[in-house]
Amino acid sequence: MLSEEQLATLYDCATTSTRLPNDFADDQEDLKNIIRYGELFKACHAINSTDFIQKSEDLKDEEKVALERIVEQKLAESAKNEKDIAWNVNIVVANSYVAKSLRPVINIQMPTVGGDTNFEFDIDSFAQFRQQLAQAVLAVNPQE
Numbered sequence: 001m002l003s004e005e006q007l008a009t010l011y012d013c014a015t016t017s018t019r020l021p022n023d024f025a026d027d028q029e030d031l032k033n034i035i036r037y038g039e040l041f042k043a044c045h046a047i048n049s050t051d052f053i054q055k056s057e058d059l060k061d062e063e064k065v066a067l068e069r070i071v072e073q074k075l076a077e078s079a080k081n082e083k084d085i086a087w088n089v090n091i092v093v094a095n096s097y098v099a100k101s102l103r104p105v106i107n108i109q110m111p112t113v114g115g116d117t118n119f120e121f122d123i124d125s126f127a128q129f130r131q132q133l134a135q136a137v138l139a140v141n142p143q144e
Helices: 004-015 028-047 051-055 061-081 096-101 123-140
Strands: 105-112 115-122
Touching: 004 028, 004 061, 028 051, 028 061, 051 061, 115 123
Parallel strands: none
Antiparallel strands: 105 115
16 A cells, blocks of 8 residues: 555646556565555546545545545645636626627638638528538538
């Protein structure tokens, strides 16, 4: 079993996609444990819970306790360091510019003789363009 300090380092590496510390491994079995613990830490970090460790059947009870302690400690630290983002959305009703800006826009860059040309479509005009393009392809190559 790794020390708490080693497990904390392993957790940090696993959750930040840094290379796992293989200098903790004395043999092949230790390396397998480091990889397994790293995957458990990554999964627990992703769901913000120790559920994966609790449900793991291939861990001994003392391993579960040690791993859960590290995950709970690291999750508590990250919750303390998280800051709320202050944001606000204001929408002006009955303004045609705002209504248009809230609709999705598709940008297509097409090569032309004079250089690249950018085309901007809203959903309706893009659907029409796509239909006309499909008809042109079928006219040129009916097997498509």
